[in-house]
Amino acid sequence: MPPPTRQLFNIKGLSELAWPAVSIIFTLFILVNGRAFLDPAVWKVFERLVPIYLFMGIIAFAIARMELSTGVPFYKSLVYMLGTFGIGMLAFAPVAAFRTVNLGVIQQNFSFIMFQVFVVAANEELLFRAALVPRLGVVPAAIAFSLFHIAVALGTGNIGLYALAWPLVWGIVMGIIYQATSAKIGIGPEIGIHGAWNVAVSLIILSA
Numbered sequence: 001m002p003p004p005t006r007q008l009f010n011i012k013g014l015s016e017l018a019w020p021a022v023s024i025i026f027t028l029f030i031l032v033n034g035r036a037f038l039d040p041a042v043w044k045v046f047e048r049l050v051p052i053y054l055f056m057g058i059i060a061f062a063i064a065r066m067e068l069s070t071g072v073p074f075y076k077s078l079v080y081m082l083g084t085f086g087i088g089m090l091a092f093a094p095v096a097a098f099r100t101v102n103l104g105v106i107q108q109n110f111s112f113i114m115f116q117v118f119v120v121a122a123n124e125e126l127l128f129r130a131a132l133v134p135r136l137g138v139v140p141a142a143i144a145f146s147l148f149h150i151a152v153a154l155g156t157g158n159i160g161l162y163a164l165a166w167p168l169v170w171g172i173v174m175g176i177i178y179q180a181t182s183a184k185i186g187i188g189p190e191i192g193i194h195g196a197w198n199v200a201v202s203l204i205i206l207s208a
Helices: 004-009 011-016 018-037 040-046 050-063 074-097 111-131 138-156 161-185 188-207
Strands: none
Touching (some): 018 040, 018 074, 018 111, 040 111, 074 161, 111 138, 161 188
């Protein structure tokens, strides 16, 4: 077996590290240029969270490589992500349809979707699914995911039943899906479906 250093820098190793690398690079970009890149309403909500997401991405980059060693090329994982994001948006559209939604948040600012997928969803899935599920198990990783969202809700003043219960349910479901499918299709589908849900929910919050 080649030494770890050689494995890290071969094509397969780079492919395995592509998702955390992409998420870190995009999060760094948002950290520096978020005020100009994002809609002011979006930036007001997420400004204090971006450094936390950067830290999460760095942790995932450092400890999740073995869990990402599925042999699934990055481009295939990206295709799976785009596909599940599209399906998720169709599935979650009724969530936003029950409320008055300012669709201009998306129509006028495509960067909002990029932010939700490549910063929020990617960093959370890489840490709480790819890094923690193999080490802690589905339920402990889901509890950690839920505690993170409770902390975010407390910090933003949006604490409620959604912040307390839904992240735990979501974490368990996504953890089970990750365990069952990651060896064949990678982490892309979890990032896609997570990003779609975040976009649907954020549309309601930002339209309030």
